[in-house]
Amino acid sequence: MQRLKQLYDWLDNRTGFKEHLREVLFETVPGGARWRYVWGSTLTFTLMIQFITGIFLWMGYSASGQTSWESVYYIQEHMTGGHFLRGLHHWTAQVMTVLLVLHLMQVVIDGAYKAPREINFWFGIILLQLVLALSLTGYLLPWDQKGYWATKVATDIMGSTPIIGETMKQLVLGGADYGHHTLTRFFALHAGVLPLAVIGLTVGHIYLFRRHGLTPKKPLKKADEYFWPEQVLKDAVACLAVLVTILVLHFAFNGAHLDAPADPSSAYPARPDWYFLFLFQFLKYFPGHWEVLGAVVLPGIAMTLIFLMPIIGKSERGHQFNVGLLFGILAFAGILTFVAVKADRNNPTYIASKEQAAREAAIVKELAKGGIPPEGALALLQGPKLFAQHCASCHTHGDENGLGNPVEKPSAPDLKGFASREYLTELLHPERFGSAKFFGNTAHAKKSKMHDFLQDEFDGIDDDKDLRADMDLLIKAISAEAKLASQSKLDLEDHEAIQKGRELFDEIGCTDCHALGGWNADDYSAPDLTGYGSREWMLGIVDDPAHERFYGKKNDRMPAFGKDEKLTRRQMERIVDWLRGE
């Protein structure tokens, strides 16, 4: 203890910090500590949380069209504690917006903007706008559907400002379109320019606050007190309550949401974050060229009036007007927000789009577990999207269309896990081959040679161990042709069984119709199973299923996607890679 005191004195001797500390702690609180004075401190506290969590998030974030979503996904799903860190940052931002409004209400109701505190009020209003700008810029950074579309709307509003709009929009976006520089600019604003401005103004705000002291609520209830420790405790408890609220929100909503990666080709219902929802709703009442009135002019007038509050509020009447104006704006915003939320809740199209977006987000996160290609996570979704668009009118993928929606009348085999051992175990079962899941709705169904062959050779496979063992060898051999990444280890371990399976393939007569490896290479009447399920084989069958290597003239309705130029090579690769789990 003695040592600590010595160190304390040594430091004070060199820095004089004791005096400053005293100045901070022993500021007079007229009428004693009160709960109503805590709002400024809670805001400073949330600001501190945002700086700390923001800097740590910065360590994992990478701003570009191909890495923003991906790095946020990685922070969220793969870094220890990343989910909590991002949740904390996100929910603190939400709570901060509420605290800002409460702080503003308190200041206006108590008339704390009146002389000589006008400048401090203006600092506060600018701070309010800076924090909203932080929210707006931060919303885009994950580069997910939600952020992308909302920012598009926000920047288009900016673009509709008369005269300077387009120029400003282009400057903000870093070009004519959304891309790398939109992200780098938003990030520089969000993590550099705006926080610096906030720090500067907050220092000024607190300095001016200290200079003029707080505005006591009359009548004073108690004698004056120092800030320390009574008011400090009240502030600390209030901050604790704020933190608990943030934590409850984080756990109740399972952290911060991350939608599927930004996709300009998808129908996504753009909505701003809840605190801008009223402005969004407001715009609906201003058609055509009146829009600028709702987007820029009226909000601008409201902001100007708020800015002029210290001058308007010089008289008691003026003060009453200010209080009325603030409550009016808040009530109006509240009603608009309510209308907007209610409209969305009763809009089946909106609900369906949101559900679809949630499904796509889940799909892409699942696919991203296997690693994301350098072109970005959006590429991962192209496989299922193209499948849903071009293949799922006939095929299914695990009973759905690849994007989590049912396929109305599937008429071709399910392709989930195609060519894997599990897939073949089911496909080559005598009872299952002709089922609706596989060839049941095609010309290769019950009357086909393949169906008869399975019935003849493998009837009773479920009870006959020898038959089962033979079939397992065949399956291993055929499945190994696919060279599936997910099975590479198994294929390597089972190379003897695979060799036996190949021999059996010939022995039991598969080669009467099919080819495999060297067997029956020149004379086959059913699909050539050499390389069955491999990337090259699958691209081949998508390209032209009626090629003699596949179904030849027996092809049943499957279009030649490549040959007939229905899909590009790249699109076919995306579908095939996705089906193969690559």
Place this chain on the structure above:
Amino acid sequence: MTNENENHSKEDQPDRRQFIKGASCVIGAAIGAVPMAAGVRVALSPLADKEAAEGGAMIRLADLADLKPGVPKKFAIVADKSDKWTRYKDVPVGAVYLVKQKEGEENPVVAFNTVCPHLGCFVDYRKEKQDFFCPCHDSNFALDGKLKNGVSPRGMDTLDVELRNTTEVWVKFQRFKANSKNKIAIS
């Protein structure tokens, strides 16, 4: 600072005041610790990354006929690579020198990782001096990888080589811990 008011503190309740002071400090520290701890936990998460130290698969690099006895030749290692969220296919991950040995030697080809075991600079082959030379801290190595002179704690790192089908040179690419006396594989 104003403290003209005499009625500031409640010195008549020292216990209560002590409690308020203590509670303020405890709550203040606790609420500050939450965001800080959340951040530090994420910042420390790379420590949990465990790289497998068994190296990648054998890679076919050259044919015996491509190499001249006693003359090092540099080959880039192109392999699949994972970097955090990204999965790359066929990108450069390092390089090796292959040195074909004279007839009758135990190993027909020796492979060296091209980085200096000192601090990881790229080591050059100097034809005129017949050695490997690190341009950073001037260590130089004989063509058999042994340290000739300089500050490197060990000779150049050899890699596993296999000769398949009598002429194909296959190498297992690995990285080793820098600046340690022993050769410890880190990937």
